[in-house]
């Protein structure tokens with residue numbers, strides 16, 4: 001990773017505002033002079049697109065392994081090269097998403113963790129949190145829902161995200177919890193930008 005480059009994961013349940021926050025955070029960081037690359041998982045590659053479009057029929061362990069394979073490929077071909085180039089990378093979804101979505105699909109958390117054992121640890125994984133009621137309202141407005149969105153529920157997702165947060169905390173994964181209740185998209189992005197600045201300071205101090 002080049003000096004000053006950070007790897008930021010944006011995590012949280014469906015509809016919490018991950019893609020909105022990723023875009024607004026990138027705008028803020030760029031305005032502050034940082035070079036930023038925004039990406040998401042599943043990745044924008046043939047394998048990532050296969051996961052996205054095949055998720056209805058690709059189930060359980062097969063989906064977990066396909067998602068993990070996509071993550072390693074994403075890391076090798078996009079995330080690490082961008083970091084080496086000095087860019088800060090923001091990924092909309094990363095490991096915490098798998099620790100939740102693959103559990104909804106029937107896997108145990110330890111097995112999912114094993115499939116992700118060799119991924120790059122982010123500089124900071126930001127978990128966006130909201131209430132189940134608000135998430136349900138936002139999802140009701142969507143015309144298309146994925147199989148896992150239909151099988152799970154906002155409350156189950158929130159419970160599993162909480163579990164995943166604790167699981168990652170016990171493994172010293174750098175994390176922050178961002179409460180989005182009654183917080184505008186701009187303020188969420190401002191809080192994330194502050195967390196990124198603190199992470200940059202910590203990383204610089206550790207050199």
Ligand SMILES: Nc1ncnc2c1ncn2[C@@H]1O[C@H](COP(=O)(O)OP(=O)(O)O)[C@@H](O)[C@H]1O
Pocket residue numbers: 012013014015016017018019020021138180183184185186188
């Ligand atoms: N902080 C916020 N306050 C109110 N609405 C929000 C906020 N963040 C996102 N939204 C809205 O919620 C919906 C879901 O946001 P999105 O970024 O697509 O979520 P995700 O990527 O987590 O599924 C969108 O309609 C978006 O405009």
Ligand SMILES: Cc1cn([C@H]2C[C@H](O)[C@@H](COP(=O)(O)OP(=O)(O)O)O2)c(=O)[nH]c1=O
Pocket residue numbers: 041042051052055063067093094095097098099101102146147148149
């Ligand atoms: C990132 C990720 C995605 N997926 C699968 C399930 C999701 O329904 C599907 C698409 O991800 P999703 O984030 O819902 O895509 P979109 O950007 O279209 O909202 O990928 C997993 O099962 N585990 C993961 O860790």
